[in-house]
Amino acid sequence: MMIDHLDHLVLTTVDEAACLRFYVDVLGMTLERFGEGRKALTFGQQKINVHVKGHEIEPKAHTPVPGALDLCFIASRPLDDVMATLKAKAVAIEQGPVARTGAMGPIRSIYLRDPDLNLIEISEVLPA
Template sequence: MTVTDVAASVAFYRDILGLQPLEFQAADGSRRWALAFGAQKINLHPAQAPFAPHAAEPRAGAADLCFLSPIPLDEWSAYFEACGQRVLDGPVQRSGALGPIVSLYIRDPDGNLLEIANQI
């Protein structure tokens, strides 16, 4: 995911969503960051100099991610309010990869759309 400020993105995803930041050395010797959750990770590409391979048109703020959570959305909503994060929409019923879900939406520091969802 292309971001304008790697440190700000790491802090947001760690402190607000609880993702685990991973700093690692790539094969070319450069230092990189990723965000881990379960068996998945999101690589962070600095917008000023995205490393290869990268998106066809690397641009901060263009991502739309959905995270399934066992935590009820009313708890997420109260938590986001306490953190000063504005909920854009929800809870609303949607179709998820594994069936029906109920979702709410926030944005990260770059404006990426983040969907937090509970399976129905």
Template sequence: MDITLDHCVIHVSDWERSGEFYARVLGAEIVPDKVGFGLRFGEQQLNCHGPGKTVEPVAKLPVMPGNSDLCFRWRGVIDGAIEHLKAQGVTVEMGPVPRIGALGRGLSVYFRDPDGSLLEFISYDV
């Protein structure tokens, strides 16, 4: 089998605030939808649910604002991720700490999106 992750879903409470954050801090491409948008990162996408958007089907317990945990690969040393977050006014909550991700061992830092979802940058360039 040749299976890769195509997209997953997060829920946002404020379209404008979340779009600005994900574009500025994570470099997401905003992909407009009838209501709201998706967030594209190369070949992967976060579809966003939020105010005014009804989608079927959804999970038995649909994702709500602030309850996602997502990890993004940082290309470069983890100190670069920390400097980037500080320059964007984003607080690093933890790290750098050793973690194991899709490519093996790396170093990670943790921070939050405007709704409180936990976000992680992992770097394998150690």
């Protein structure tokens, strides 16, 4: 196999402040500043670089579009705790919890939307 793991991905947003608030204040990611005013959201050993629509860093995707992502994150704590935190922060859960299949086996997931309407799946790993 040629590929070992994902290092980062790029999220394109129309409202950088709202995007950063969601991922930092709601999901608990860490804001990293680097380069010439660039921003990334870090968690675990991964990061999400943030580009503002119309001001993307080159090279970029052929058609960077806010709201086109469908991301699944594995929670660092039980999904019930995640749902309680989201409720306390008035973040609507669109669907779930539901059973799904993740990269490593069975997961239990909820779905919500970020400010750009990207689909965000938050999951806990279930015993195989």
